[in-house]
Amino acid sequence: MSVLDDLLLFTALASVAIIVLRRFAFISKFSVVVYVLATVLLIKMSALGYGGEAVYSSFTVNVLGQVLQWRFDALSWFFALITLVVALFTALFMSGAWGDKYRKEHSKEAYGLLQVALILNVLSMLVLLASGDLLSLFIGWELVSWASFMMMALNPDKVARKAAIKYIVYAMAGAMAILMAIAMTYNMTGSLDYVQVMQGMAQLNNSQIAVLVSLYAIGFGIKMGVIPFHLWQATAYAETPGAGAVFMGAISARMGLYALILVIVQIIGLTRVAAIEIPYTFLDMQNALAWVGALTTIIPTYIALKQNDARYLLAWHGVGQGGYMLLGVMIADSIGTAGGIMHVFNYATYQAALFMTVTAVIYRTGTSNFSKLGGLVTQMPLTFMVMVVSIIGLAGIPPMNGFVSKWLIYRALLLDGQPLLFVAAVIGTLGTILSVYKLVHNTFLGQLRLEHQDVREAPLSMLIPMLGLAIIIFATGVMPGVVLDWVAAAQIAIGIAPVEHNLGGIELVQGGLNMIWVTGVMFYGFAVGAIIFYFLGGKSKHIHQYDNYAGGHFLTSKVRYHYSNHFYAGLMHLIGGWYRNIFIKLEYALVSLVSFMSQLSENFYRSSQPAMLVAAIVMLALWYIMSADGSAPVLVQGLQGGMSK
Amino acid sequence: MRPENYQVVSLPNSDEYELFIGPNHPGIEGNYAFKLKLDGDRVISGKADAGYLHRGFEKLMEGRLWIQNLAIVPRICVPDPVPMEVVYSLTVEDIEKTEVPLRAQWIRVMQLELSRIASHLFTFGGHAATTGMYTPSYWGVADRDLALDLFEELTGGRVYHIYNIPGGVRRDIPNGFLDRLSDYLDYLQTRQNDYDNLLFTNQVFVKRARDIGVLNQEQALEWGVTGPNLRATGLAFDVRRDDPYLIYEQLDFDIPVQSAGDCLSRILVRRDELFQSVRILRQIIKHLPSVKGPVRSPIPNPLAWNVAKGESYCRVESSKGELAYYTVSDGGDKPYRVHVRGASSMHAVQVLENMSVGQRIEDVAQIMFSLDACPPEVDR
């Protein structure tokens, strides 16, 4: 038995145990123990993170002459580490006061189901990450989809249910695309095993690769929520019950990125992807994917800017940050890929922390609506601190970890000579800064509402995971080398030159980055600032918020003296007109098309002579395919090519 | 006022918030307040809050002699005090049926126009400063100061002159005054180009001011808008020409009109008016030496002067708009009642409240300054 067997078996058994024991009060402590043990098991494989050999499971299944197998390589290990750490923090977060309140507000059963959904999600993600061939990948994929669906469907709210249904429809469509792609891959290369497929890919022509890449990209991209498949994600994640949102928001969608890296970068290879020219454009397929990534950073980020609810704002950011990862990976050099992969880790830490802070605010005040919050900093200072640390990370400002991964991506774009992508990435970052300030201002700063005067700090059970994550965000920001080690190992695993790094960042002849120095100097600066502030000036007195400049008027509690709605009104006068909901319209069009088609087919079967009509249509189709010459659409060519093998 | 209670009332759940422009705010003209309710940067409603400058002038005047009141009337509108003196004198003369000597009338018109120039120069600077350009206000105030020097020479006071009295003006103009006035006008005309380049044709300023705070002619008439603000909507109405007083009928001047009714047209109307005033003053410089005679008709002992019983409503065109006094005398040594219809009493309150709805916070101050409201006229 390998360690991987232990891990998977342990998680599976733990899932069964949690399902059985879900109604007991000790379930929350129990689940924490489970994740701790699972993490320990994972750490036993930590050699993977430093360039160790892949760990194979001893358990295999034979299907259709294919051996289904499971294995962990450096990339899987990296993702699994993030998954388990986030799950651990989530379990810790929901084990205490939050869980009690959730039990009270809903039911013991509901809380138990949340725990079940969490462990099932973890299990299915581990299975997915451990997949050793395309079929097991697909199995893992389906498991993840349904586990996520379960998590989302736990919220009985109408909006949440609708979002969950929407998600599963999207996920099924994506699964179909993946299944089709896997079938075609099998057809073309005769195997499902990664190594064999990789070899088989070399013999395929460009159009076949193009079809495969498109299908895989669509299938995995739907899970990641890349443009134009981004519509399901934000609502679904935002409406997931508090702690669930922490987990889902932080890591769930990244499974799509994992599969994408695995299939497109590792198996197909970006050089092949880059060789495919897209007709009528200047782009090749790799560039096109990079642009998809860039647009995914911009559009959801600016949608986030318009949100008036903290959870939605964060969830939209989750979509947007996925774009950076895709962009980084698609730059295809060692720095860019490192940035993309590292961003997964960084993102998971601060997104989890942010969702936790927002959940803590909801726990204390009962709302995450910006119009009903404000001024909570005096009441919840530690939560505020965690949020500030995390938003600095999210905005990619030194010295937090988000800066490092974004720096790597920028640097790669610079070296690659991609001005437009660079600008797109910067636009995304600036949009992020704007919206995170809106988040922190409207929740914690400004005027404290009267009904929140007695709000207390979040309970300890919620604070500990939040503070733990904040420490991780800062520590990996100062010493990005820790994470870069793992990233480099993952890069080797997917066949890309590892990034050359040291503890403080990377060394480059044309200007590197050393976060230890940067942080040191920044803290030196803050120290100077503090000396100037505290020793050169006199003492100051804290005053009440009504003792405030109001043009000479007296402020009273009747006056709402807090700017929160339409926070970037000036900007919105310019770009407000650009929010045309074009994707939502597209989605509607698609929905109505599908319902029209189904109506049509329904009528068709009710018509008088269905058999004759079927025959006629088949004849027509056959005639069309026979008469098709070289100018037939790419898809048909690809199919033909696949069939001729 | 104690802020009634700091603890009790819960905040409404709406997104609207309040912002206070004034009284201690650079976006307000004088000691006045404008309370805004906003959603984002859009004004939901505006509420004027006056009374900070209330001194009870009308009550004060009932307690003082007819002649004493001359000392306090100019204080009702600080930037443009001369029309106040003139219109008060006009009402008293109207009640008493006093003839004003022709020369005094010419001198009065000279003062009125010079005061108009000073007031407009002041307004340009204020308007430009609300859009962030401070240089015109420095220039404008400095150029206005030269006009104040002329006033000082003429009357002895820089700001408050108390030069007009019922029956004429206090004394004749000093020697060489007209030459210095002429020099000043020359100087102003050399500055015209500078002001045009800096302010009136400055593309950024035009962009800021055009189509902001539009007041069309129907609205303007409905809300009782007068003066340059009315002329900016396209109606060529001027009390000086349509209800002439003093010797305006003998003067040749145009009434500048703009049609758009926005902030830009209002400031352009004032700019044109300023140079029309220069034109009027040039005519006065030409004609005044030929008008001989006394500058005041004799009035009885001012400390025991019982003005005849009667009432009078007189109007003049001040730089802000139509300024009127309604004076009632019961035949005593003090006015029985004086009602001041401040030129900006409409502009600063109802018109502003109506115009600000739907505007953006960026433009509120500009609209206020473009209306050239003078708060003490509202408060009195």
Add this chain to the structure above:
Amino acid sequence: MSKIGNIPVNAQNGKKRTNPLAGVFDELVQFCQSRSMFMLHYCTGCGAIELPPAMTSRFDMERLGIQPMVTPRQADILLITGYVSVKTLKRVILTYEQMQSPKYVIGICSCTVNGGMYWQSYATAKVLNEYLPVDVYIAGCMPRPEAVIEGLRRLMGNIENGKGIAWKDYFQRYDHYLGNQQHLFGNDWQTPTDIIGEARHYGLETEQTCGEHSRILEQHQQPLEPYKMRIKL
């Protein structure tokens, strides 16, 4: 010891400096305070019309380091330019209390001295230094820009010589000022600024800070306590 009105003001109160260098430092700060005065942009009355000329190109107050500031927090000088109506006086007091010490009040125009020509007006307050400690009065109706600048120079001289300490009087004899304010505005008068708390915080409290009038204040309402940043799980 210096005198404001007939009331002695103890200049030493509130200073607990023993370091000999502190003396030099204090003089430097006093010099800079006299050379850099930010005046509040608040036109309380008609005298404000002579401030633009004094500030702008012709008389150019910036030569003396005086420049206008927008909010009371930023400003050092409160220019009361003329009569203060009761409505304005409340705002003036609010604004004065929101300014940060050392702060100076200059009463411009005769109306601030004794009501001026509005002596019989029911709406204006007559003697400004009953309600606020006034550093310098500039009489005249209205004083010319030269006079305003001369008054400001006088204030500069006072500050440089350490005589510009009227603001301490407000803390030290708050009860007196509060009493006059209550006489005019009624007993339920209260501003959001907690003057007594500030006097204690900065060590400026004397036995005259609290008294019968401040007890009336407390009867009506407790002063506004700031929200403490607290970690209460």
Add this chain to the structure above:
Amino acid sequence: MTSVTELLAELLLMPFIAFVVGLAMVLMYRKIAARLQRRIGPPLLQPIYDIVKLYGKETQISHGLIHDIGLVMAVGGYVAAEIFLPVPGMDGIADKGGIITLSYVLMVPSLGLALGVGQCANPNGSIGISRALTAMLAYDIPFIIVVFGVATHYQSTSLVGMIEYQQIHQWGIFEMPLLAVAGLFALQGMMGKQPFEIYVAPAEIATGPMVEMSGKYMGGLFVMQTFQLYTAGVLYTSLFLGGGANWFEFLVKIFIVVAIPMSVALVFPRYRTEDMVRIMWKWPVMVALIGIAFVL
């Protein structure tokens, strides 16, 4: 490799020089304004009087800890940023960060100030910050394109490397005139002068972020302003004017660079927010993109 003592000296000296030069720049701005407005202007030591006065205030208000920390971050962020900016004879740690790091470190003061102002519970301040961040969005896009072009041209993100290159070859302004023009636009926005001054806008929002700043808080902002002017000048000089071989040349260059936006500022009103963003995204971005096309 700088020795430890040298580095320590630089850590102290670079912010100090920045402060002193910045003070002179503030004075220059006020003098230029005075001359344009036909007056004399403040005495020579006025900026230092102001700052000493503000720090010498005996009472000052704070709206809470974040208000204080915001100011510490605002000043401290700039102090740190100065050490990333190479000046003649002193490189600080410019080789450890480069221009991308610098431009992100420069966001720290804005963020700190934003947090501090946020706690003041004053909508004027919040509106100001929302406008300031929008302004940042507006001018950073042309600025970042310029940075991209410059970095591509010099094949380096290190400011030290760029300056060396320019001193050996030719000034960047001659090699990349279009980028230099776009950079000047961005500089105007970065310095927050008219016509891109909407976030202060005294007549609308009572100086926005500064609304509740008193005493040493305001003093901190004055200090920050000196750093801001200095940083803008030095950054532009390093990118386009070849830094400085010696201090005299360097100072002349940065003062000239800073004087241009200052003079422009005094004859324009401020744009509204959306006009500002529009104009920033239109002309400088277009010019910069054409400039990049030449560079690539």
Add this chain to the structure above:
Amino acid sequence: MKCDEINAWLDALLSEINEIEVTRKSERRVRVDVPASSLPALLELLKGKASYVHLSAISCVDWPGDEEFELVYHCWSYEAKSLLSAHTRIPRNSAEEFAHYVSVYDIYKPAAFFERDIYEMFGVYFESSPYMEKFILTEWNGPPPMRKDFDAEAYVNDTFNWADYHPQWLQDIEEEGGGIAIRPEDIRL
């Protein structure tokens, strides 16, 4: 339309209303005395039919001897270029209970400002006027100050203290050689 035509027409119009007394003071000034009951109808006609679209002012005069308030509506016609002052008298109540009259806000929008002013200063309540609340005198608790029976001087002497005319600072100035040249008590009229 010519001014003369309007004037002629106006005369015809005015002759239709009962109990009205028209005085032509000059070419451009018309005084009309009208009973309180007919005033709104008169203004309606003036605005609707005779082009008097501009309400210049509403003045109120207190006649305590007659126990009456006199309200004067000054209307201006841009076309006829004449100003018509409509005088009317309404009964005067004590300061505690307001005198009542109807608002002409629905005819002339500017009336709102003047009516509010009269409401504050004289205590005349205008029915259906939109802003019958304190505006200028929000901090004033006394009787309507413009009434003749409110003695401002007595109120001032009761409420305010007067400054000492020879205070310490003046003595300081005198020590420096300055001071007041003519003392207030030395001034004779």
